[in-house]
């Protein structure tokens with residue numbers, strides 16, 4: 001399980017973005033979180049992905065308490081949690097080919113065929129792998145970003161508004177991929193979105209943001 005209990009986190013010392021948030025992800029299930037813009041969904045994902053240290057609260061990853069974040073986090077813990085971000089163009093180096101992007105998180109020594117396998121898994125045709133981000137659509141680039149995330153074989157997938165930039169058919173295809181990953185590989189997934197129809201269509205359970213914890217603390221003015 002990947003869980004946080006009573007999580008408080010923020011960016012400025014005098015203001016908490018997350019206050020006493022609790023949520024649990026279980027392998028084989030998709031949990032949806034719906035909340036309005038700016039409520040802190042991406043911040044929650046950053047903490048769960050060990051990319052942002054919380055101020056307080058208990059973060060547990062498969063029975064271990066997580067104490068270190070960002071590059072100080074043990075690689076084995078970081079690899080267990082994969083993120084797909086909202087903006088694929090901000091998440092992919094524009095100088096790299098899609099082949100390089102897809103292969104970025106594969107373990108050292110993985111055979112070259114692994115990149116082709118991942119590309120096929122997410123529906124990228126071989127000709128696209130030689131292109132750079134500006135030569136493909138947002139949907140194709142988001143598929144490459146998902147393939148990159150899957151290359152680390154994460155036990156938990158955190159999807160941050162991952163279909164927000166896509167048309168309806170690309171969004172549906174990506175959601176289908178996430179569902180298949182959860183069903184066939186036992187990954188646990190979190191999907192955050194402001195789109196309740198999307199969450200209802202793919203999640204085992206959807207939680208409203210305001211049900212996750214306490215209200216944000218008022219700025220202290222210090």
Ligand SMILES: Nc1ncnc2c1ncn2[C@@H]1O[C@H](COP(=O)(O)OP(=O)(O)OP(=O)(O)O)[C@@H](O)[C@H]1O
Nearest residue numbers: 011012017035036037038039040041042043044194
């Ligand atoms: N790096 C940062 N430094 C300072 N404040 C930040 C930073 N990132 C986010 N914030 C602030 O934290 C709050 C929550 O932002 P966050 O991106 O987590 O919300 P969100 O629910 O994901 O929003 P959206 O749905 O619009 O993506 C916002 O007030 C935002 O301005």
